[in-house]
Every structure is written in C-alpha cells, then in structure tokens.
Amino acid sequence: xxxxxxxxxxxxxxxxxxxxxxxGYEVTGAGSADRARVRLAAKRFDILLIDVPMVRLCGIExxxxxxxxxxxxxxxxxxxxxxxxxEEAGLPFLTKPFTDEALAAAIDRVLAxxx
Numbered sequence: 053x054x055x056x057x058x059x060x061x062x063x064x065x066x067x068x069x070x071x072x073x074x075x076g077y078e079v080t081g082a083g084s085a086d087r088a089r090v091r092l093a094a095k096r097f098d099i100l101l102i103d104v105p106m107v108r109l110c111g112i113e114x115x116x117x118x119x120x121x122x123x124x125x126x127x128x129x130x131x132x133x134x135x136x137x138x139e140e141a142g143l144p145f146l147t148k149p150f151t152d153e154a155l156a157a158a159i160d161r162v163l164a165x166x167x
Contacts, residue, residue: 059103
C-alpha cells in the first residue's frame, strides 16, 4: 500500500515513516503541501496522511483539494481545537500523539470507508 505522509515537522515525519515502513507500507514523505502536490502529480497513492496545522497552507485545505480528486485522506491534528476543525470539515482524523497500532487501525477504517 502506497502512503503519502505530509508533515512539516521533520522529526514527526520521520517517526511516522518508520512506523508505517515497519508495517510494510510503501511510504513517501513530504515536508510541505507544495511538496505533497508535486508527489501527487508524479505518483498515485492509496491514502494520504496530512498534518494539521502546517506552515503556509492548512492541512485541511490540502485535504479538501485532494479529497475532490478521490484519494482517501486521514488528517493528523495535534490538539482538540484542530481536531474540531477536521470534524467540522467532515474529514477522518487521528489526534497526535498516537501509537503505530492506532495509526494502522485508522488507516484501515478510512480505506474501508468506515471513518
């Protein structure tokens, strides 16, 4: 399964890449919405994991763009106020911090259309 992870914190991005890579996912990282757009133009992904908030472009705005194209999305807010924004936007989310088991389960729910 091909996963694009978008997070502007390099440490968090590396941790998520490691978490998913150890579970057998093919993971590509992007440190910004602009980099994510480039990667999305070059390759198809099975799911997109997006940090909220990010510098320059809110992850929710990027999620809305990508959702219109049909790619499944899971946003990863860091706090209840940001989680409320994701919920208001109708986006599935998993609040940071999370375990690799919780992340894998959330991905499965999104891909199954449960979230």
